[in-house]
Amino acid sequence: MHIAYLPDAKAGTITLPEEESKHCVRVLRMAAGDQLRVTNGLGDLFEGEILDPHPKKAVIALAEPQKGYDHWPFRLSIAIAPTKNNDRLEWFLEKATEIGIDEIFLFHSFHSERRQVKTERLQKVLVAAMKQSMKSRLPLLHELQPFSKLVTQTYSGRKYIAWIDPSANTLLVKSYQPAQNCLILIGPEGDFSAEEVKLAQSNGFEAVSLGQARLRTETAALVACHSIQLLNLIQ
């Protein structure tokens, strides 16, 4: 079933925006009476029906919202340095959305390969992944910021910095406890500098390892994301 994203969806009769109307009516050839589903990206899913298949301002009726399946009793935030190859970052965003993530921070640091990103394009990847995986919540994507700003901001939960250095021998999966909020920093291809790790530690971040495997940036970020979801699943 088609799922549409309408941030301001509510029960009752509403008119779809032009692009979504066009997609439903011209591309999917939906007619009056056809069913669709709407997510507001905030945790609600609505069952809907086409009333008027207008190609620019289609009218639909939405039932009372139901809570989506993608709610969990913790907040999972990952901070990642954008990869040199933008596809790899987009891939992480898609997969993390499928698996389940609340919030993504982007930062640039000493060894960063990329200091500019097109947030609008990344936002589209998140929306597509949310719809494709039938989720009701859109992960919150923050604008790119300097590492030094990110690590000094207030955060309520466990704070981790994943580091390749062998001295970081505490495993994330041995330190994290189910139901805790957590923010995990994943370094760029060239890893964090020793100074950055020190700065993070002095701001309450615990240096952890994701295991023995040598992972690419985007793989490390996904492994961290799935580890937290899995530890909560098996508790």
Added chain:
Amino acid sequence: MHIAYLPDAKAGTITLPEEESKHCVRVLRMAAGDQLRVTNGLGDLFEGEILDPHPKKAVIALAEPQKGYDHWPFRLSIAIAPTKNNDRLEWFLEKATEIGIDEIFLFHSFHSERRQVKTERLQKVLVAAMKQSMKSRLPLLHELQPFSKLVTQTYSGRKYIAWIDPSANTLLVKSYQPAQNCLILIGPEGDFSAEEVKLAQSNGFEAVSLGQARLRTETAALVACHSIQLLNLIQ
């Protein structure tokens, strides 16, 4: 440090094949005395040194092999139906190699989107990922085969079929025990047919769920792979 793949590597003086010689000497501009590392894809890593930087038949000296870090006391096998978009399958192969996998089966089934794959190309993805993640073992990739043949072959270990159907409510992560060999079947975009699930079950496969999230084929396969590695890591 550059890492080369030489399936028949052994300690002593050896000549590199033409393509690898060209890469080391012409592309990386390695000279006599430069260090490199060699993996045989079978679990051994060799420290090496260039003796003669000949662009077509470079000669290197290899020390006695050391065991790579990528050894674990279980065998992890995943069977996946190739995705319509070949990039998604290649992505899975790359990421599973980074995270750690022993063996990959490819199959076509009732709802398969793709019944042909270029194994040679997939093999290159595996080799590149092995080298990039400094692994000593190359995952074994089997040729595409029919689902019915795959599920009837002998396998020593836990056998699972991951299925979206809500009746498959045993979680893989609750059923699997650390150190067990396992083979996990991941269905195509259109999922397994009820008959296929029945056939697998009658051949000793347990129907399991990977959790509530609705995952793409390649994401499900990676989640299964990482789940097994993580359950062994935290035991």
